[in-house]
Amino acid sequence: MKPDSxxxxxARAFTIVDILAEAQDGLxxxxxxxxxxxxxxxxxxxxxxxxxxxxxxxxxxTGKYKLGVRFFEVGNIVAQGWEVxxxxxxxxxxxxxxxxxTVHLVVLDKMEVLYIDKRESRHSLRIxxxxxxxxxxHCTGVGKVxxxxxxxxxxxELISKKGLPRLTRNTLTDPEALKEELAxxxxxxxxxxxxxxxxxxxxxxxxxxxxxxxxxxxxxLSGPVGRLNGKSLEKxxxxxxxxxxxxxxxxxxxxxxxxxxxxxxxxxxx
Amino acid sequence: MKPDSxxxxxARAFTIVDILAEAQDGLxxxxxxxxxxxxxxxxxxxxxxxxxxxxxxxxxxTGKYKLGVRFFEVGNIVAQGWEVxxxxxxxxxxxxxxxxxTVHLVVLDKMEVLYIDKRESRHSLRIxxxxxxxxxxHCTGVGKVxxxxxxxxxxxELISKKGLPRLTRNTLTDPEALKEELAxxxxxxxxxxxxxxxxxxxxxxxxxxxxxxxxxxxxxLSGPVGRLNGKSLEKxxxxxxxxxxxxxxxxxxxxxxxxxxxxxxxxxxx
DNA sequence: AGATGCAATTCGATAATGCCGAACGCCGTT
DNA sequence: AACGGCGTTCGGCATTATCGAATTGCATCT
Numbered sequence: 001m002k003p004d005s006x007x008x009x010x011a012r013a014f015t016i017v018d019i020l021a022e023a024q025d026g027l028x029x030x031x032x033x034x035x036x037x038x039x040x041x042x043x044x045x046x047x048x049x050x051x052x053x054x055x056x057x058x059x060x061x062t063g064k065y066k067l068g069v070r071f072f073e074v075g076n077i078v079a080q081g082w083e084v085x086x087x088x089x090x091x092x093x094x095x096x097x098x099x100x101x102t103v104h105l106v107v108l109d110k111m112e113v114l115y116i117d118k119r120e121s122r123h124s125l126r127i128x129x130x131x132x133x134x135x136x137x138h139c140t141g142v143g144k145v146x147x148x149x150x151x152x153x154x155x156x157e158l159i160s161k162k163g164l165p166r167l168t169r170n171t172l173t174d175p176e177a178l179k180e181e182l183a184x185x186x187x188x189x190x191x192x193x194x195x196x197x198x199x200x201x202x203x204x205x206x207x208x209x210x211x212x213x214x215x216x217x218x219x220x221l222s223g224p225v226g227r228l229n230g231k232s233l234e235k236x237x238x239x240x241x242x243x244x245x246x247x248x249x250x251x252x253x254x255x256x257x258x259x260x261x262x263x264x265x266x267x268x269x270x
Numbered sequence: 271m272k273p274d275s276x277x278x279x280x281a282r283a284f285t286i287v288d289i290l291a292e293a294q295d296g297l298x299x300x301x302x303x304x305x306x307x308x309x310x311x312x313x314x315x316x317x318x319x320x321x322x323x324x325x326x327x328x329x330x331x332t333g334k335y336k337l338g339v340r341f342f343e344v345g346n347i348v349a350q351g352w353e354v355x356x357x358x359x360x361x362x363x364x365x366x367x368x369x370x371x372t373v374h375l376v377v378l379d380k381m382e383v384l385y386i387d388k389r390e391s392r393h394s395l396r397i398x399x400x401x402x403x404x405x406x407x408h409c410t411g412v413g414k415v416x417x418x419x420x421x422x423x424x425x426x427e428l429i430s431k432k433g434l435p436r437l438t439r440n441t442l443t444d445p446e447a448l449k450e451e452l453a454x455x456x457x458x459x460x461x462x463x464x465x466x467x468x469x470x471x472x473x474x475x476x477x478x479x480x481x482x483x484x485x486x487x488x489x490x491l492s493g494p495v496g497r498l499n500g501k502s503l504e505k506x507x508x509x510x511x512x513x514x515x516x517x518x519x520x521x522x523x524x525x526x527x528x529x530x531x532x533x534x535x536x537x538x539x540x
Numbered sequence: 541a542g543a544t545g546c547a548a549t550t551c552g553a554t555a556a557t558g559c560c561g562a563a564c565g566c567c568g569t570t
Numbered sequence: 571a572a573c574g575g576c577g578t579t580c581g582g583c584a585t586t587a588t589c590g591a592a593t594t595g596c597a598t599c600t
Binding site for chain 4: 028
């Protein structure tokens with residue numbers, strides 16, 4: 001549960017949501033009540049209020065409760081609030097069509113990488129990911145890109161809050177090594193995740209800037225090391241960087257390079 | 271506000287969410303309080319609880335409140351709960367690539383058509399739609415498909431609850447005419463929305479069945495009447511029907527026809 | 541700089557409201 | 571026919587949300 005918030009009943013209602021979010025199939029009232037160590041009747045009052053607003057649904061057959069459609073509706077309103085998501089959509093589709101590997105769009109939220117959109121590869125061997133999930137920053141390509149553009153203070157805060165847990169043989173767990181890596185990432189304008197979060201998985205990531213030049217988001221292309229190497233890796237780096245620059249240009253970021261891209265004519269109509 | 275729900279404070283919290291969902295840019299505390307006719311301090315308590323759980327964010331600069339990322343996260347969990355969405359994803363992408371027009375995936379929820387996924391056309395002239403929004407059933411292709419497979423009682427309930435409001439010249443507003451249209455839709459296995467919700471917009475829609483044969487969802491292809499006519503309309507009807515059948519087959523629906531489709535080999539790997 | 545105004549917060553007394561245990565009703569099972 | 575497990579309802583009690591007033595914090599104006 002979150003820090004003891006002002007309004008008890010509202011906090012409890014959202015704790016119910018947290019519990020339902022973990023359960024794939026619905027949960028029985030008893031189950032929820034016992035997990036919260038509260039009487040059934042208390043939970044019932046809260047959950048029926050959630051039901052009234054369609055934040056929770058109850059199965060007609062089993063009586064079990066699960067998350068309701070209103071979360072989907074409101075969640076999409078939030079998604080529409082990210083301008084970068086709308087703008088990037090056709091570009092990341094294009095990237096998938098060209099290179100055939102899974103593409104992700106992410107932002108940094110609460111010191112973690114939040115996946116806000118994706119286009120999935122059609123290869124049988126592909127990573128499975130889910131929009132709306134979070135991953136640690138230090139061991140993902142997109143995470144390193146975003147960290148590279150933080151202030152030193154923010155970066156220190158991130159590391160002290162989240163640590164640098166090892167997930168694979170290659171994970172950078174030493175702050176100094178990570179610092180050097182981030183400097184390199186910033187210099188070359190892209191990051192590579194070389195099996196740092198998951199064995200056999202390689203990613204190429206590049207930063208997206210808004211009109212004030214701040215790095216607000218990142219895209220990545222992910223595939224198995226067997227496919228993402230040599231010439232294909234080089235092409236991936238080139239195209240991911242270019243695509244990120246095109247998206248930044250569309251968001252109003254005007255570098256010399258992106259100006260040239262704009263005049264030379266874009267793939268997609270305004 | 272919804273029917274006076276059990277727990278006042280929880281209901282009020284969600285009313286705040288409803289208000290924020292309508293406002294594109296954030297809202298000031300004062301504004302929210304006055305819209306709810308409640309004292310600022312009451313709203314403040316509620317909203318800071320929402321903030322603690324990331325259901326609401328507050329701008330550091332303006333102090334205004336807007337919906338938070340947690341809605342996006344939970345909304346995506348709900349989205350993953352629709353098996354049809356996962357299964358249909360590659361098929362509707364394929365449909366867009368082949369025909370170049372916007373594709374939608376919908377379900378019927380509370381007597382309305384709820385858009386749960388889409389692939390957007392790259393034509394400059396295209397309909398703009400948003401996932402997570404609702405449209406009336408009687409004047410959309412997908413809506414007519416879904417209505418056609420309701421029981422007469424459910425259909426009567428839908429009409430009595432929602433009415434048959436006229437949106438264009440072509441909207442079917444007469445219950446008898448609609449009944450005949452739905453019989454035709456059920457017979458031929460697809461529906462056409464011929465400028466019934468919006469001028470110049472034509473849609474082709476077909477039903478998706480689960481393994482028990484119930485129609486649980488529908489897909490549609492939408493484009494301007496200028497592009498969706500003659501031969502291209504015929505092709506659209508053929509491909510939309512086929513795609514809907516392929517998706518149904520993947521969901522476990524075994525008709526004679528879909529069995530043939532499965533053995534002949536599918537485009538996408540299992 | 542200082543003053544002014546506006547808006548977000550905090551505080552504390554009041555009583556309204558949410559809380560909880562017990563009782564009910566509804567299946568499916570023994 | 572009795573049982574057990576479940577969601578649901580009820581009503582008295584006291585905890586808890588509520589609300590007006592006071593306070594802080596931030597910009598802008600003088």
